[in-house]
Amino acid sequence: MGGAGGAAGAGVGGAAGGLVVWADGRVLAPGERVLSPVDHGLTVGDGVFETCGVVGGRAFALTRHLDRLRASARGLGLDDPDEDLLRDAVTEVLRQAPGAGRLRITVTAGLGPLGSARTPGEPQTVVVVAGPGGAVPAPAPARAVRVPWVRNERSPVVGLKTTSYAENVVALARATAQGADEALLANTVGDLCEGTGSNVFVEVGGELLTPPLSSGCLAGITRALVLEWSTAAGLPVREAAPGELPWSVLDDVVGRGSGLVLTGSVRTTVPVVRLDATPLDISPLTQRVVDLYATRAADDVDP
Template sequence: MPIWLNGVLANNAVAEFNLNDKGLLLGYGVFDTALVIADKVAYREAHLEKLTKSCAALSLPVASSFLSEMMEKAAKDLPLGVIRITVTGGVGPRGMAFSPEAKPNVIVSASPIAATIFCPEIRLVLTPLRRNESSFTARIKTLNYLDAIMAVTEARQKSFDDALFLNTAGHVACSSTANLFMIRDGCLITPPVSDGILAGIMRANILRFAKSRDIPVEERSIGYEELLEADDIFLTNSLRLISQVTHLGEVALPRRSAALMALLESMVFDEINYSRSQ
C-alpha cells in the first residue's frame, strides 16, 4: 500500500514524522476517502470540494491544487481501490488553540479493494451512544472517530455489522460511517443535516437521482419507532455505495421496495461507469 507524506512517497510506509503534530496529540485534522475505478477517482470534484472546505473550516492552509495532484497520483495504476487523504493540524505551540504558524501534514494512501465491498447487506443495531447534533465534528470528517469505533466494535461483538446512532434529541442520525435512508410508500426519507449527520457525497447523489426520476423525497427528522415501520432502509457512503439493511436489531425488515432499490443501484453503477460483472 503506497503512502505519501507531503507529496513524498514513504519507503515501506515509514517516514519521518514530528510527534508533536496536533493531529496525533489532539485529533486536530480532517480526512476523506474516495473510490477509485480504472485509475479514476469516482466523484472526484465532489471529494476535492468537500476536503478543501473541511480544511478551510479548521484553518488548515492546504492548497486545493496540491490535494488534486495527490488524488491523481494516488489513483494511478489502481484498477479498483480506495484512496484516503488525511490533513493533520501540524506542529505548533503547546496548547489547544490552533497556531497560524503550524504547517499541516498531508498523508495520502492508496489501497486495492475487492468488488465485494459494493452494496453489502447490513445488520444494524442501535447504540446507546448519541450523535451530538450541535458538535462541529458531526458536520466534518475530523480525526475524532472514537464514538464510531466504540459503537461498531460493540455492534460486531453482538454479531451485527454496524451501529445506528440517534442524536441527543432521540432522532435517527446515521450509522458509524454512512448516511441513512428509509423508504415508505415509495418515498425516500432521510434525516436533515441539522440532526447531526455528515452531508455525504453518496447521499447527495441519491437525492439528485431521486429528483431526476420524480421520486418523492423528504429530508426530515425520523423517530426510531417510525424506522421500524419502514418498507426498506439503506445506508450510503462513497465505498459501499448503497447497502440494504436487512435487520434492525432483532427485527427483520420487510424489504418491500426491490424495484426502487434496484433502480438506485443501477443509477449509481451507471454513473461511476462500473459493471458488476467485472
Template sequence: MTDRLWFNGAMRDRDAVHIDPADRGLLLGDGLFETMRVHAGRIIHLARHMARLYAGLGTLMIPPPARTEVEAALARVITENAMQAGSLRLTITRGCGPRGLLPPEGAAPTVMIVPFPPAATPMPEAHLVISRMRRDETSPLSRTKTLNYLPNILALMEARQRGGNEAVLLNTAGRVAEASASNLLIQRDGMLLTPPVTEGALPGIARSVLLDMRLAREQALTRADLLGAEAVLLVSSLSVREAVSLDATPLPREPSTAQRIRAALAS
C-alpha cells in the first residue's frame, strides 16, 4: 500500500498535505469523521456510513459536499493505494475562519481521506473500567462523530491508570452508554442487548447492522446488567472484542457469540 490521500479535491502525498492554522477543525474540533473498513477492495457498509455522516453535517450545520463527489474520492483513494484491506478515515471540518466561536459565512469545508493498513495484531480482550467521565445523553452531539473526543480519551487514559484497557462511559443517569470507541452489547438468555441512542450511545454502524438483522435489540443497561450477563462484547466498524473483566471482576464469556457477530458483520 502506498501513502496517497485525498485532501480538498485532489490526491496528494502525505508529506505534501498541510493543515491551515486557521482551520476550525484543528482549533475548535469543529467537524466530524467516519472510519470505514475496507475489505476485498471495497468499503463495508458504505451507505450506512454516508447516512450517518450527512446526518452529522446537518446537526453541525456544516455545508455538505456533494455525496457523489465524496464517494468518488473514497473510491479513488482505494484505487490509487491498491487497497484490498484496511480502513479509511474521512474527516470533514467547517474549514477556516477568523478567531472566535461564531463560524464565518461561506466557509469552505476541509475534506480529507486518509488510508490505513490493517491492524498488525487483533484487538486484545477488553478489561473494562467504569469511568468517572459521563456521556451527556441529552446532547445531540452524543449521536454525532465529532472531532472532539476528549471525554473518550480521558476515560481510556483513566482505564489504563486503573489497570484496564477499555473504559465504559455511563450517562448522566448512571446507566451504560458505550465504551470509549465502541458500542457495548451484552448477551442475556441468548439475546444481544445494547443501550438505545437516547441513553447516550453513538449510533454505530456495526450496531445498526445487528439491530436491522434482529440479532440485537435496544434496552437500557446498568453496571449490574454487565456483571450478570452471559457475555459482554464491544463492536465497531473495525473490530469485535470480548470483555473479560469489569473493574477487576471476571465476566462470563461466550466465544461463539463473538464469532456469530463477526460473521454477521463480515459483509
C-alpha cells in the first residue's frame, strides 16, 4: 500500500494519544510514522473513509460501512478496497484498544504528485485507527444551528464520504462558536440537506421525514437503519419527496418548539433540544424513534 511508514512520513502510530493505528499490514509502534507527505489523501484529499461506533469491542454495522466505503471509492475512481484485509485490521486494532468508542477506516489513492493528477498504478494507502482511549459517552441530545453555506447537490462527489472535509470543519467551527454541536445546511436549491456529520429528520404533519438522497445528503448508515426499523415497527417515518422539506421547514420547527432529530454512526439517533437560540421539546414520535433505535441496535451489532 502506498504512502505508509518510513522516516519521511507524517503522524503518530501505535497507541500514542490513546489511539491504536494499523497501517502497512500491522499495528504501528507508538511514535512510528504513518503517512508520506506526498500521499494524495494528504495533499489533495483524494481518499475515502468510514467512521464506526464501537459496541462491546466490535465495530457497529461494519458490513454496511464497508459497503459504503467501496461505493465511495468507486465514485472517486479508486479500486475497491480489500475487504478481508480491512476486517482483519479492524479486528486487530480493536483487540489492542479494548476501551475504544469509535473506529475510522481511511483509504487514499496513495502517493501522488503535488497536483490533482494521480500516479497510475500506485498502491492505495490504508489506515485503520481505533480511539479514543475511553468509552464514548452515552448518546446525548444535540444542539444545532443553521449556517449560511450550502451543499452542492450536483457536485461530482455528492453522496461520497471523502477525506475532503474542509467545508464541514468550517461549518462545525461556526456551530461550536455559538455553543452548539452541529451545523445544519441547505442545498443550492433551498432545500434542507444535512448536518456536517449527521443526517436530519424533521417532524411534519405527524410524520418524521428525512431529506432524500437527491438533496445531496450522505446516505447515512444510521439514517437507513432508522428508516428500515421505523417502517417495520409501523411508525410514520419516511424519506421525503424531492422539494418536500424546504429550508424554511426549520422555521416551522422553531415556531412549534419541537420535532428535530439527528442521526450518525457515533452520535446514533438523538433529539435536537435547541435550534439556534430556541429550546426544543422532544415530541412523542421523536422519543419513540430514539427508543426504537436504541433497542434494535442493542440486539444486533452488524445489522
